[in-house]
Amino acid sequence: MPAPEIQISKDGLRLSYQxxxxxxxxxxxxxxxxxxxxxxxxxxxxxxxxxxSLTTLSKDTKVFVFLITFLLATPLGLTINGLSWFFLGxxxxxxxxxxxxxxxxxxxxxxxxxxSFRYKKLVTFFFNNNQLSGKIYEVSEQYQDYLSIFFKDxxxxxxxxxxxxxxxxxSFISVCYVFIIFYKLSWCPETTLVTSHHFxxxxxxxxxxxxxxxxxxxxxxCLKILSTIHLLCIARGITHNTSDDPxxxxxxxxxxxxx
Numbered sequence: 001m002p003a004p005e006i007q008i009s010k011d012g013l014r015l016s017y018q019x020x021x022x023x024x025x026x027x028x029x030x031x032x033x034x035x036x037x038x039x040x041x042x043x044x045x046x047x048x049x050x051x052x053s054l055t056t057l058s059k060d061t062k063v064f065v066f067l068i069t070f071l072l073a074t075p076l077g078l079t080i081n082g083l084s085w086f087f088l089g090x091x092x093x094x095x096x097x098x099x100x101x102x103x104x105x106x107x108x109x110x111x112x113x114x115x116s117f118r119y120k121k122l123v124t125f126f127f128n129n130n131q132l133s134g135k136i137y138e139v140s141e142q143y144q145d146y147l148s149i150f151f152k153d154x155x156x157x158x159x160x161x162x163x164x165x166x167x168x169x170x171s172f173i174s175v176c177y178v179f180i181i182f183y184k185l186s187w188c189p190e191t192t193l194v195t196s197h198h199f200x201x202x203x204x205x206x207x208x209x210x211x212x213x214x215x216x217x218x219x220x221x222c223l224k225i226l227s228t229i230h231l232l233c234i235a236r237g238i239t240h241n242t243s244d245d246p247x248x249x250x251x252x253x254x255x256x257x258x259x
Contacts, residue, residue, distance in 0.1 A: 021162030027077030084172035095215030
């Protein structure tokens with residue numbers, strides 16, 4: 001049986017790599033950005049202009065503040081992960097179709113992945129070619145739920161899932177960062193757009209690149225799930241009618257392996 005994602009013992013709290021990337025890492029990233037901004041004297045709402053007030057605290061108080069900050073990183077990351085899913089999770093529905101339908105040319109970053117997972121055979125096995133749009137994500141999610149319960153040891157997607165969620169969180173943080181800069185321009189009149197446009201462009205660039213990475217990883221995850229189901233069917237000689245619902249194929253697989 002696989003180890004639980006969160007373990008609490010006398011030695012402390014242990015998170016799985018997926019949970020760390022998906023939740024805690026985003027919280028630590030935000031805290032790091034805030035500390036760097038304060039260290040550079042950048043005025044932030046409610047936080048002032050620098051870390052001078054923190055340096056004047058006693059040693060015990062500093063330890064307490066840093067401990068609280070460390071413990072708050074995971075709840076903050078959980079909040080960011082939830083918000084990024086609500087605001088940016090929809091983009092993978094469209095981006096997956098774009099990557100999978102992109103031409104198979106050497107300049108396509110997803111071309112080697114499609115080749116390694118035998119994309120054309122998967123399409124022929126699972127879908128009618130004229131009914132492919134918008135269905136790969138939905139169908140792969142159904143199969144993943146089944147695999148995660150009955151074939152947990154046969155599919156390892158923790159790192160891919162965790163990294164894709166972290167990329168989505170980075171994109172969401174970057175978008176918020178850009179909005180904060182625009183707010184800062186109106187909140188701090190002495191700041192000019194000339195001194196901030198580089199940071200705005202950097203935030204937009206990071207948001208776009210992180211969103212692209214997120215869509216690539218989600219596309220990889222979908223193909224990995226379909227490829228695993230396909231291999232399970234080949235191993236037991238299971239056939240599939242593309243007009244059937246995924247539930248029928250799941251029943252066939254379950255009967256072949258657990259009957």
